[in-house]
Amino acid sequence: MSVEETLNPLFKKIQELKPQFIQRLADAVAIKSVSGDETLRPEVVKMGYFLKSELEKLGAYDIQMKDLGIQPPPVDNPKLNLPPVVLSRIGNDPAKKTVLIYGHYDVQPAGIEDGWDTEPFELVVKEDEDKLVGRGSTDDKGPVMGWLNVLQAHKELGLELPVNIITCFEGMEESGSIGLDDLIAQEAETYFKGVDAVCISDNYWLGTKKPVLTYGLRGCNYYQIIINGPGADLHSGIFGGVIHEPMTDLVNVLSKLVDVNGNILIPGVNEMVAKVTPEESKLYDDIDFDVTELNLASGSDTAIYQSKKEILMHRWRFPSLSIHGVEGAFSGAGAKTVIPAKVSGKFSIRTVPDMDSAKLDKLVLDFVNAEFAKLNSKNTIHAELIHDGDYWVSDPFNESFTAASKATELVWGVKPDLTREGGSIPISLTFEKQLKTSVLLLPMGRGNDGAHSINEKVNISNYIEGTKTLGAYLHYFGASQK
Amino acid sequence: MSVEETLNPLFKKIQELKPQFIQRLADAVAIKSVSGDETLRPEVVKMGYFLKSELEKLGAYDIQMKDLGIQPPPVDNPKLNLPPVVLSRIGNDPAKKTVLIYGHYDVQPAGIEDGWDTEPFELVVKEDEDKLVGRGSTDDKGPVMGWLNVLQAHKELGLELPVNIITCFEGMEESGSIGLDDLIAQEAETYFKGVDAVCISDNYWLGTKKPVLTYGLRGCNYYQIIINGPGADLHSGIFGGVIHEPMTDLVNVLSKLVDVNGNILIPGVNEMVAKVTPEESKLYDDIDFDVTELNLASGSDTAIYQSKKEILMHRWRFPSLSIHGVEGAFSGAGAKTVIPAKVSGKFSIRTVPDMDSAKLDKLVLDFVNAEFAKLNSKNTIHAELIHDGDYWVSDPFNESFTAASKATELVWGVKPDLTREGGSIPISLTFEKQLKTSVLLLPMGRGNDGAHSINEKVNISNYIEGTKTLGAYLHYFGASQK
């Protein structure tokens, strides 16, 4: 029987179970599993146990609720426990491949007072608008429920799974995935032994019409420049004009980093970037995107580039430098005449192949220190890296991507665009390095879902067709050469 | 009888009443009259009525608790009443001169968690360190109690006051003196009719050893540069490198305003400043000050100038430009990868003779707009003046200053330094203009009292000798030619 013949009844069953699948998502959304709010930690834990109970019903075994210990500072409650990582297995046939599926069951904070049209933790079904609205509907409860839906459809059909599955569902993704790197390293040769591919469904289509597969992410090196002057904040009436002011020094140094068109001015940085080959350039030709989508997404007409290729290349394969803000200066409304004593300018650089992270740090910090030295200020500077995460690029034509491409084409009737993303999903790189296997990003939702924003939604069609796509991916991957 | 003969028993009485005077200050400090904290507004009002009750006991009459109405927005409570201004008279002899004494009974916020060594609203008497520690001890409850002390000493001695006194004690000074300008204008020809001099005791010695009289203040024009980009804050991973970022534009423009040595770079500004005459230059020679005092006060070694004259001139008679901060950008601890959508850079210019405030505004705003235009950013700018207050300079040799100089010399045994201040006390100019009379700034506390800071104190000696100085000033001024 061909894969397509197997998938036919599976798709029918998924369609038939649609009301139950929507109810499953509604049950999940109702749990306020906000990892960034300590007072809601019991809800996050509850959400972990909801998954455990669902997985049990669906035939998973060897379920381990991995305790990651106490959450490190800064925390209000010094004894706050991290939510468990839900590991489980479905199938253990040595003849089959093994796919590790990753997702997160925590969500961003949300309150109706933020401007939501409806209660964020009540899933609202809008059949006429093809929408399911609620916090986590697309990030990342929708995709996680998608995997459970796939298991249920197989179970009800009595259809054997084409691969062994290992789940790795975490509850701290929105708060830095604390502890997960260590867990992956620790389980690489034990629970995760023998994994053939990792599939992550925690990102989005580029736009709203065409499905994509994602094969690259930029990295991010985050820096701060601390300038220290007087012993305490001073009154600008008394001290203005007679002492070196940290804010003056800081805006001077920050103004040297990047020009208004986004060009990084730190010598040596752009030289590290891989040259665009004609082959790579061609990859951009077919992608469905244009500047109006960027303007729609940014809510403005502030695009630096007008052509699709320039926009996508600068988002995906060129570095960028953003100044995020200043800590320690006056930041409130109104007019305060303070001279801030100690200010910290925060900026980050999005990194791409073939930038060397350590070399970048040296270039950045040396440049900042040299520019500050030129000022001849009596204030002192300390510039440092706060955190970094490497870029990730995969081969978009390997077996896992090929299976995902076939699955997408079968479900959506169109070949997916091969995209990269400007942001980071650091765990992708961790899985790739620790499990020495390929990672695939297979998104369910659309580019306008509003993850992290108000009125977060997933389209009903994306939720249902996305469930089919996840199922089809497993079958195509299972059928490919082991 | 000479003035000195009259003052001899007055000073003795003041010395004798020292314990009661300290208790009066302790009672005042215990009232948490923080005008900037709406929840403490009843305490501010209570402090106003404390003064009313004290004034009544000390023989004041025609006491009017002037209602300034509802506090204008921004406020949490839209019906928040402003605290009353306490007007009263002591004496009404047409043969005597009339002195208006101004002070404020509100204080800056304070909490032990800010780093105070003791409870800020409990006056701590440290006899061995010659200190009275508590919020408001020097700013401005100490001086206001000083005036009450003078009244009490006269009353207990049965000594006639040498002048008629009008009090004007407000409760909103630390929050912009809302409503006071209007009240002064309104009462100029009524309650305040016939005032011969205004005496304000709400500032400090330049240093810690030598008393001063203050004859000049800088003005302050406060500006903001608002740069507007995307419709909402964006993720720098997704939008970094493809849109014009408001923070990049802002640091560029801010870096053009002032150099690291405090030189204002806006063309035309320095040209408006009055030239230093040889006579003026000489005035600085005798003043007791050096760079070590500046370093001590700033808690650092960040002085731009090393010579006394350069430091004082740049503090008092040259303009300065300080960048206070940025509203709308990331300002917390840690590392947030946001692209702020709308940022507002705040800066102010301290003004001096003969700068024209309106001309300055035009120079500043035109320059900011021109520098932004050069960037060719697609973001938009709006630069504006938030508020302004003119500089003030008096004749330091008029009758009121001469009386204060004699009083100071008698009490402290040394001629006071004639100083200016870098900061503003906008009400000085209002009194001068509205009452068409001279204004004197006669400080009680020292330069290191820590007004607005933690562990605010007034020296016991300054509180007691300062009370004597206020009393002596009234007698010398009363004895001078009407």
Ligand SMILES: [Zn+2]
């Ligand atoms: Zn997510």
Ligand SMILES: [Zn+2]
């Ligand atoms: Zn998320």
Ligand SMILES: [Zn+2]
């Ligand atoms: Zn004051």
Ligand SMILES: [Zn+2]
């Ligand atoms: Zn004050």
